[in-house]
Each structure stands twice: as structure tokens, then as C-alpha cells.
Amino acid sequence: MATEQSSESGVQGSSGIYGGAVRWLENLSETAFAYLLLTPAFLLLAVISFWPLASTFEMSLHADSLRGAQQLGEFVGLRNYVALLTGQLDTVALPQPFLDLSQPFKSALPVTIIFTVVAVFFETIIGFGQALVLDQDFRGRRWVRVAIIIPWAVPIVIQGMIFFLLFQPGIGFGVDVVEALGGSGTPLVNSAEALPIIILADVWKTTAFMALLILAGLQSVDRSLYDVAKVSGATKWQSFKMITFPLILPTVLVAMLFRTISSMRIYGLIETTSSCTTVPSLSCLVVSTFSTRRYGTAAAVAFVTAAIIAVVVSVYIVRFWQNSSDGSGI
Amino acid sequence: MNGGDTHTNTRRRSVTRRDFVKAAGASGAATALAGCTVGGSQAGSGAVRWVTDSTGADAADAIRTALYNAGLSKDIDLDVIAGPSQTGARQSQYTRWLSADLADPDIFMMDSGWALNFINRAQVLNLTENLPESTVNLVENEYFQAAVETARGGDGDLYAVPLFPDFPTMLYRKDLVKQAGYQPESENWATESMQWKKFSKVVADAKRQSNVNYGFGFQANIYEGLSCCDFNEFMTSWGGAYFGGRDTLFGPIGERPVTVAEQPVVDAVRMIRSFIYGSDAPNTLDGYEQISPRAVLSWTENPSLSPFTAGNMVALRNWPYAIPSSAEAFGEEKLGVMPIPYGVTAEKSQYENIGGPVAALGGWHNAVNPNSERMEDALAVVNTMTKPSFQRALVEATGWLPPNREVFTSDKVKQVPVTGNYIEQLRIAGENAIPRPVTVVWPQESTKIAQLVHAGLSGDSPPKQAMNTLKDQLTAIEEFNAQ
Numbered sequence: 001m002a003t004e005q006s007s008e009s010g011v012q013g014s015s016g017i018y019g020g021a022v023r024w025l026e027n028l029s030e031t032a033f034a035y036l037l038l039t040p041a042f043l044l045l046a047v048i049s050f051w052p053l054a055s056t057f058e059m060s061l062h063a064d065s066l067r068g069a070q071q072l073g074e075f076v077g078l079r080n081y082v083a084l085l086t087g088q089l090d091t092v093a094l095p096q097p098f099l100d101l102s103q104p105f106k107s108a109l110p111v112t113i114i115f116t117v118v119a120v121f122f123e124t125i126i127g128f129g130q131a132l133v134l135d136q137d138f139r140g141r142r143w144v145r146v147a148i149i150i151p152w153a154v155p156i157v158i159q160g161m162i163f164f165l166l167f168q169p170g171i172g173f174g175v176d177v178v179e180a181l182g183g184s185g186t187p188l189v190n191s192a193e194a195l196p197i198i199i200l201a202d203v204w205k206t207t208a209f210m211a212l213l214i215l216a217g218l219q220s221v222d223r224s225l226y227d228v229a230k231v232s233g234a235t236k237w238q239s240f241k242m243i244t245f246p247l248i249l250p251t252v253l254v255a256m257l258f259r260t261i262s263s264m265r266i267y268g269l270i271e272t273t274s275s276c277t278t279v280p281s282l283s284c285l286v287v288s289t290f291s292t293r294r295y296g297t298a299a300a301v302a303f304v305t306a307a308i309i310a311v312v313v314s315v316y317i318v319r320f321w322q323n324s325s326d327g328s329g330i
Numbered sequence: 331m332n333g334g335d336t337h338t339n340t341r342r343r344s345v346t347r348r349d350f351v352k353a354a355g356a357s358g359a360a361t362a363l364a365g366c367t368v369g370g371s372q373a374g375s376g377a378v379r380w381v382t383d384s385t386g387a388d389a390a391d392a393i394r395t396a397l398y399n400a401g402l403s404k405d406i407d408l409d410v411i412a413g414p415s416q417t418g419a420r421q422s423q424y425t426r427w428l429s430a431d432l433a434d435p436d437i438f439m440m441d442s443g444w445a446l447n448f449i450n451r452a453q454v455l456n457l458t459e460n461l462p463e464s465t466v467n468l469v470e471n472e473y474f475q476a477a478v479e480t481a482r483g484g485d486g487d488l489y490a491v492p493l494f495p496d497f498p499t500m501l502y503r504k505d506l507v508k509q510a511g512y513q514p515e516s517e518n519w520a521t522e523s524m525q526w527k528k529f530s531k532v533v534a535d536a537k538r539q540s541n542v543n544y545g546f547g548f549q550a551n552i553y554e555g556l557s558c559c560d561f562n563e564f565m566t567s568w569g570g571a572y573f574g575g576r577d578t579l580f581g582p583i584g585e586r587p588v589t590v591a592e593q594p595v596v597d598a599v600r601m602i603r604s605f606i607y608g609s610d611a612p613n614t615l616d617g618y619e620q621i622s623p624r625a626v627l628s629w630t631e632n633p634s635l636s637p638f639t640a641g642n643m644v645a646l647r648n649w650p651y652a653i654p655s656s657a658e659a660f661g662e663e664k665l666g667v668m669p670i671p672y673g674v675t676a677e678k679s680q681y682e683n684i685g686g687p688v689a690a691l692g693g694w695h696n697a698v699n700p701n702s703e704r705m706e707d708a709l710a711v712v713n714t715m716t717k718p719s720f721q722r723a724l725v726e727a728t729g730w731l732p733p734n735r736e737v738f739t740s741d742k743v744k745q746v747p748v749t750g751n752y753i754e755q756l757r758i759a760g761e762n763a764i765p766r767p768v769t770v771v772w773p774q775e776s777t778k779i780a781q782l783v784h785a786g787l788s789g790d791s792p793p794k795q796a797m798n799t800l801k802d803q804l805t806a807i808e809e810f811n812a813q
Contacts, residue, residue, distance in 0.1 A: 288777070291773065
């Protein structure tokens with residue numbers, strides 16, 4: 001001990017920045033030291049999360065520069081936002097009736113909302129069902145799990161190509177199905193038909209994600225509760241309603257939150273299956289605006305998209321955070 | 331026990347914190363060193379760097395040899411780099427490089443469809459001022475004029491030099507039309523364009539008398555190809571125009587008329603609807619046969635080529651690359667190539683040089699990076715690429731057609747396998763080529779055109795209404811970005 005003290009005092013006694021830093025570190029409380037160690041992570045988070053957002057906002061306050069070599073035009077304040085939300089910035093008419101709105105933002109917003117609500121709804125319902133099945137003991141359960149997970153493992157580009165070929169005239173049998181339902185012979189270039197196909201593709205792939213998360217929740221439920229319920233004479237439905245559902249609701253909500261955020265950013269699946277010109281989502285609008293070198297406008301659309309996602313996340317959290325203390329919230 | 335724990339904790343904590351400081355210092359030093367190494371490296375090897383595509387990169391050795399044989403100093407080395415394969419991705423890549431004022435690469439191969447965007451933004455070198463006068467004169471006088479038009483700036487100077495042009499033609503099954511009683515050779519189909527009405531009858535007859543599933547294939551998906559090329563051809567062949575003729579193709583934005591709602595343009599839409607749905611369907615033209623599958627509404631180039639090369643289609647509108655693959659698929663004796671048909675003659679159009687047979691202009695130019703540190707060598711390379719001997723060698727090495735009209739029809743080019751046999755049809759297409767109306771707002775306008783023309787073709791909107799809406803959209807874009 002004495003030797004160690006002597007050795008340490010050798011360092012502590014040394015002057016200079018290094019010795020001072022060591023002495024300062026050793027005098028910190030455990031809590032302060034923990035925060036100190038976390039500081040780089042916080043800084044990194046700030047840099048990678050908030051700096052791009054702030055930079056995007058700053059870009060969105062400038063006019064587009066289509067002619068000059070410079071990327072941004074003069075400072076215009078909130079003009080891009082006013083123009084975007086009032087439809088003055090750019091006028092676009094999409095041909096199909098349910099998207100026959102006068103501005104791209106007004107088309108992209110309902111497309112994104114419809115996609116998100118419908119896809120997350122079906123993914124949750126089907127994923128829940130799959131999880132309940134997988135939670136049972138039966139022969140071949142592992143193989144069924146693999147079968148469910150495989151679509152999730154398929155890369156988005158491959159998935160897009162699968163559905164592209166499935167609904168490509170002259171190649172895929174999906175076209176006949178659409179025609180039998182009264183649709184056109186070219187569903188992937190018809191917005192009203194392409195959107196349900198993209199939702200179908202997303203549900204096919206992502207339901208496994210929901211199923212796995214919900215299954216994890218199901219398997220954390222204390223099995224003795226079911227024994228007690230059985231002894232008490234509860235039916236299977238009553239066991240599900242009174243035990244299973246309340247206990248896995250937090251897990252389901254977390255899974256829905258993840259899927260909602262992901263669905264609101266949908267881009268790759270649309271572009272590879274039908275293209276953004278047929279089914280324009282908010283992310284499609286950001287990319288297409290950016291690719292026409294309208295950086296100020298693209299930044300405004302991107303910032304508004306991020307804000308909408310933030311609002312949705314906040315609603316989830318605020319709505320369910322209060323219930324977290326009793327185990328039923330996020 | 332407790333004391334022991336405290337001692338252990340204290341010791342572990344002090345050592346851990348000291349180690350942490352040491353490790354952090356060492357990591358920082360290592361990172362700084364790494365940063366110095368990477369940041370300090372220099373890529374330049376002294377060679378001129380030319381960014382092209384995979385075809386060019388694969389033929390790099392042959393290209394270098396051809397350049398030296400054409401007189402380029404052997405002191406000048408050339409690196410040939412393959413850029414992104416998709417033209418849009420390549421444009422984005424160039425935008426990032428040139429917007430950042432990078433000195434490398436030195437020469438860019440640019441799509442004739444978007445080279446003007448870089449020229450208008452003053453991001454490429456003025457070649458009229460930097461190439462020898464004889465070279466500038468050669469390009470201005472001997473090259474296909476439609477290609478040269480897309481390489482000029484607003485001041486009339488050349489800012490790029492065409493490397494190779496690309497023109498679509500009508501490929502057809504000669505055996506099937508002969509079987510249907512037509513005589514392509516004696517009627518000179520290879521050089522004398524026919525009207526769309528006759529064409530639809532020929533295709534319908536050939537389809538009826540054979541066992542092929544498809545009549546006429548083209549590309550009408552909602553994409554740049556519809557607005558720049560397929561519909562541009564249909565519309566122009568009817569005497570219509572996007573912005574009132576050829577003189578206003580490249581501006582001035584906001585001051586040129588938007589003419590997409592005029593009758594010739596609407597008639598072009600109605601004619602295509604007749605091809606797809608038959609003349610009994612609403613909003614079609616009488617006298618035109620139903621010859622195209624509805625699948626054309628979702629086809630781009632390659633999906634439309636597959637049934638043709640599979641021997642399952644009578645006629646196909648496509649680019650020169652489809653000629654060798656089709657000949658390889660079902661034999662050169664069965665493959666006919668002719669200029670794209672027309673709706674009305676040029677005399678019947680109210681615009682000059684609009685109407686009659688027409689082919690959309692494709693192809694690529696070379697532009698020089700104004701920040702290049704090897705400017706002299708880069709200009710020497712571009713200059714040598716205008717030599718006829720180099721262009722003849724380039725056809726053999728890459729299959730790229732020469733931009734010089736004289737070289738285009740030279741004996742050596744005629745001897746190039748397959749494509750050389752159809753060089754006259756390609757020359758006629760080149761003489762009748764029409765560029766897309768590229769300006770800084772074309773990317774926005776192109777999307778609207780593709781969406782609304784497609785709506786008119788598919789029946790989602792009546793053609794007249796679709797074209798009126800398109801006129802409103804284009805007018806709004808023009809006025810918003812008026813020069």
C-alpha cells in the first residue's frame with residue numbers, strides 16, 4: 001500500500017497539465033466521473049443528430065440557386081416554408097383522382113399518412129397473430145419461425161424487385177389478379193393501384209419484425225399467472241384479455257412506434273417497386289426536389305418531414321409515457 | 331472487509347482513471363497521425379483523368395492507343411475512369427465534384443441531355459476560347475448539328491465537344507412484314523420514312539398473319555425517357571412542340587410560349603391511345619390500328635426490348651444498342667431498321683423544322699474541368715478526340731457512333747459488324763434529330779410532362795384536359811423561374 005501510495009504520489013506530485021488532470025479526475029465524484037465519460041458520447045450525438053438538423057434548417061432559409069455555380073441563393077427567411085405549405089412554390093398535378101391535388105406536398109403528405117396507418121395496422125395485427133402462434137409449443141416451431149423471418153432478411157432492393165416483377169405486365173401473375181379486381185393492366189404506373197401493392201410489400205416484409213418483438217414480450221409473461229387463471233376458471237379469451245394483452249401492450253407500443261417512424265420515412269421500397277413519380281411519399285419529395293438542384297426547397301421539405309415525424313413520436317410518448325409506472329406504457 | 335473493498339475500489343479507480351487518460355492521449359495521438367497520413371496523401375499521378383462509363387473504361391487501352399496513333403503526344407498519359415452507370419447518378423456525382431471546385435477529374439463525359447446544366451452554371455471550360463480554331467470550326471461545321479446545339483452556351487461558344495451521338499430508329503421484323511405482303515426493299519423503307527397511319531396498318535397486318543403476341547413496342551413509363559424522347563418524337567412528328575419550336579428549346583425561360591395544349595400535341599396523344607386501345611376507345615383517332623400492348627405504359631428501354639429479341643414483336647422503337655442484340659437474337663436477315671414514322675410533313679407544321687420524321691437526340695459530350703491542374707494536356711486529349719482517325723478507331727473499340735457526319739458514313743464505319751449495315755438509317759435519324767428542351771428547369775418540367783402525358787395515354791385524364799393541365803404546370807414553372 002505504502003509502495004503504491006509512493007508510486008501514485010510520484011505522479012500526483014508531478015507538476016504540469018498531465019498531473020493536474022489526473023488529480024482533478026481522482027477528486028471527482030462517481031456521478032460526475034460517469035457524466036464526464038459520457039460527455040464524448042453526448043457530443044457525438046449532438047454532432048450527428050442536431051448539427052445536420054440545424055444545418056438543414058439553415059439551408060431551408062435560403063432560395064434555390066438554379067443558375068449560379070453556388071448551391072444556395074439569397075437568405076429568404078421562412079419563404080420556402082410559406083410557399084411549401086400554401087402551394088405557391090411549385091405546382092404539380094398528379095393524374096389519379098385520389099391524388100388529384102394541386103401541390104406535391106399535398107400529395108406526398110396523404111400518401112405517407114395512408115401508407116403509414118394502413119401498413120402499421122396490418123403489420124401489428126398479423127404480427128400479433130404470428131407471435132401468438134409462435135408462443136405455443138408445437139412440432140416444427142423452429143421452422144415456422146425461420147419461414148416468418150425470411151422475408152424480413154430480404155434486402156429492400158431485392159424485395160422491391162420481387163414485387164416489381166410480380167406486377168410487371170407480361171411477367172408477373174399479379175397483374176392478372178389486379179385486372180380481375182377491376183384494375184388496369186399496368187398497376188405499377190397507376191398511383192391508386194401501386195400504393196396498395198407497396199403496402200402489401202411492406203406488410204409482407206416487416207410483419208416478421210413486429211412478430212419477433214411481440215413474441216419477446218409474450219415470453220416474458222409469468223406463466224404462473226395463466227395457471228392461476230386456469231384454476232380460477234377463466235376462459236382462454238379472459239386470460240388473453242386480462243393477462244396477456246395488458247402485459248405485452250408496452251412491447252406492442254414500442255414496436256408500433258418503431259414501425260411508424262420507419263414507415264413515415266418510406267423511400268427505397270417505393271423507388272424500387274413503382275418509382276416515386278407514381279407514389280410520391282414525403283421522402284420521395286425530398287429526394288426528387290434535391291435531385292433537381294433545388295436545395296433550399298429540398299431542405300424545407302426535409303425539415304418539415306422531420307418535424308412531422310417528431311410530432312408523431314411525441315404523441316406516442318406523451319400518450320403512453322404516463323402509463324409507464326404501472327407497466328402498461330412506453 | 332469493508333476496508334478491503336474500499337482499498338480495492340480506490341486502487342482500481344485510480345489506476346483505471348490514469349489508464350483512461352493515457353489511453354485517451356495515445357488514441358488522440360494515433361488519430362492525429364492517421365489524419366495527417368490520410369490528409370497529406372496526394373492522388374495525382376500526372377495522368378489526365380477522364381471520367382466516362384464502363385464501356386470507355388473497359389476499352390481504355392484501345393482508346394489510349396487510338397489517341398497516340400491520332401497524334402497525341404506520348405508524354406501525356408490518360409486514366410480512364412468509369413463513373414456511375416446511371417446517367418442521373420453520374421450527373422449528381424459531377425454536380426458534387428464541380429460544385430466543390432475540385433481539380434480532379436480533368437475531363438468529364440456528359441450526357442447531351444444535361445451538359446447544358448453545367449454550361450449554364452459556368453462550371454465547365456469555354457472550349458471556343460481554348461481549343462484551336464480549326465478544331466472549333468470542324469465541330470461547328472462537320473458534326474451533327476443537333477448534338478452541337480446541346481454543347482453551346484448562351485453566348486454561342488462551345489463548352490463541350492460531342493463524343494458520340496445516339497439516335498433511335500424503328501426496328502422491325504422484315505420477315506413478318508414480307509409475309510404480310512409488303513416489300514420493304516422496293517419501297518425504300520430504310521431511308522424513306524412512312525406515316526404513322528400506314529405504319530399501324532403494316533404492323534397490324536404482320537401481327538395478324540404471324541403468331542407473335544405484340545405489334546409495336548415503345549417506352550411510355552412515367553420517366554425521363556417519355557418526356558425527352560418517346561413523346562418528344564411522337565409530338566414533333568405531328569408538328570407540335572413543348573415551347574413553340576426549335577428556336578426556344580434552350581430558353582429564354584418565362585418568355586417562350588408553352589404550346590403543349592395545341593392540337594398537334596393532343597393529336598399525338600390521341601394517336602398513341604389508338605395504338606394501345608384501338609380507334610373505338612374514347613379520345614382516339616380514326617384510321618389507326620390497335621397495335622401496342624397496354625404494357626407499353628410501364629415499359630422503359632430494356633423491358634420493351636426483351637419481347638422483340640425473343641421474336642415476339644413486330645416493331646420496336648429503340649436506340650442503336652438494340653440493333654446488334656436483335657440481330658444476334660433472330661438473325662440479321664430478319665431485322666429491318668427504318669427511320670421513325672411521322673404524323674404530318676414539316677410543311678404542315680406551323681413551326682420551322684418541326685414535323686416529318688424525327689428522332690430524339692441522345693449521346694454524350696466531353697467537357698473540361700476549369701479547375702484542372704493539367705489543363706494543357708486535357709485540352710490536347712479533347713482535341714485529339716476530334717480527329718477522324720481516332721473516331722474510326724473508337725467505333726471499333728466501343729461501338730460509339732462518330733459525331734462527325736463524314737466519319738459517320740465512312741467505309742470503315744460501314745464495315746463495323748451489324749451496326750455498320752444500318753448506318754444510313756442512323757444517319758437519317760441523326761439529320762432529323764431533335765434535342766430535349768434542356769434548361770435549368772427541365773428536370774422539374776420533365777417530371778410533369780411524363781406524369782401528364784402518361785395520364786393522357788392511360789386514360790386517367792382525357793388528352794385535351796391532360797395537356798391543358800400540363801400547359802398550366804409548365805407555365806407556372808416558367809414564370810416562377812423567369813430569366
